[in-house]
Amino acid sequence: MARSVAEQLAFRTATPDDAPFAADVMTALFPRSPWDPVSLRYWWSQPDESMEIARFIVLRGERPIGFAHIDHARWDVDPERYASIWGDLMPAERSGDLLRAFLDAMEERLRADGARTIRVRAEEDDALRIDTILARGYKEDRRHKRWELDLIANRERLLAMTRESRARMRREGVELITLADDRDPDVVNKIWRLSEEAGDDVPTTMPRIPETMESYVRWTRAPEIHSDRFWIARVDDDVVGLSVLGYPPVRGVVGTEWTATARSVRGRGIARALKCETLAQAIALGIDRVRTGNDSANAPILHINETMGYHLTPASINYLRPV
Numbered sequence: 001m002a003r004s005v006a007e008q009l010a011f012r013t014a015t016p017d018d019a020p021f022a023a024d025v026m027t028a029l030f031p032r033s034p035w036d037p038v039s040l041r042y043w044w045s046q047p048d049e050s051m052e053i054a055r056f057i058v059l060r061g062e063r064p065i066g067f068a069h070i071d072h073a074r075w076d077v078d079p080e081r082y083a084s085i086w087g088d089l090m091p092a093e094r095s096g097d098l099l100r101a102f103l104d105a106m107e108e109r110l111r112a113d114g115a116r117t118i119r120v121r122a123e124e125d126d127a128l129r130i131d132t133i134l135a136r137g138y139k140e141d142r143r144h145k146r147w148e149l150d151l152i153a154n155r156e157r158l159l160a161m162t163r164e165s166r167a168r169m170r171r172e173g174v175e176l177i178t179l180a181d182d183r184d185p186d187v188v189n190k191i192w193r194l195s196e197e198a199g200d201d202v203p204t205t206m207p208r209i210p211e212t213m214e215s216y217v218r219w220t221r222a223p224e225i226h227s228d229r230f231w232i233a234r235v236d237d238d239v240v241g242l243s244v245l246g247y248p249p250v251r252g253v254v255g256t257e258w259t260a261t262a263r264s265v266r267g268r269g270i271a272r273a274l275k276c277e278t279l280a281q282a283i284a285l286g287i288d289r290v291r292t293g294n295d296s297a298n299a300p301i302l303h304i305n306e307t308m309g310y311h312l313t314p315a316s317i318n319y320l321r322p323v
Helices: 016-029 037-044 096-112 127-135 155-171 187-199 213-220 270-284 299-308
Strands: 009-013 051-060 063-073 082-089 117-123 139-150 175-178 230-235 238-246 255-261 289-295 311-322
Touching: 009 096, 016 037, 016 051, 016 063, 016 082, 051 082, 063 096, 082 096, 096 117, 096 127, 117 127, 127 311, 139 299, 155 175, 155 270, 175 270, 187 213, 187 238, 187 255, 230 270, 238 270, 255 270, 270 289, 270 299, 289 299
Parallel strands: 082 117, 255 289
Antiparallel strands: 009 051, 051 063, 063 082, 117 311, 139 289, 139 311, 175 230, 230 238, 238 255
16 A cells, blocks of 8 residues: 555754755755855754754655754743744655645644644745645735845946935944944944844734844854944944845855844934945945845835835745644
């Protein structure tokens, strides 16, 4: 008798050495958005003080055909018990039956771990995955808008915006500087605290888990982050804004990692000025395009993207389901 689809799959624990394969899976599925193997291996090698994480390589027989990643905050910091499923299968192996078996296995692990609500994500143009998710009773929660900016076509306009923003910042006493050029020994602590304040203002359904200083430091040291491309805004001794583009070391599209401003200075054009500096720098480095992403309810940053000339690309959709 033929084995069921679920019986055809096995899951072995993944290690950081498996990260390049996982990056290859996602790159094969979505070549418009390649995953960088070096960056992914770095992140798979890092601990996370607030999270419980498990990763697996999906096997069909002896052959690896995909990867799975499940995570959730420690229940003592998230009593609502939200958890997430990530990962996918190689295009040649992908089918509704196998995706259902994949989700079955991961949901069962999270259920056994005590999760109460599970999140999964799909690209808005991935009909197979969306249909599979909806058939399991998940409901759409939030959309994460994605944008791309052509730096060649918009070069002169962006450089003119940068000059205007620099002049405005000088008039208002705001210094724009890279992290590499900042000599404040406490600067990383300051940008971490700023990021925590700004992070609390990002629209979300799942509870936001505070990021530890240790985790933030690991982000500033990631392969895609360069201190001389990490822009911060200062008013006297205070760090009041930051904007960072990530540069994948092997493959992928340069994109915004994080832009944030202190509540006390919002409305003064600081976020725009910082983003302008990152874009002018990318132009000088010969980058042809950059990407960014924002929650669809984050009106201020969406407005900045639109006025800078970004155009929309396929969004990602979060789905939630009670366990």
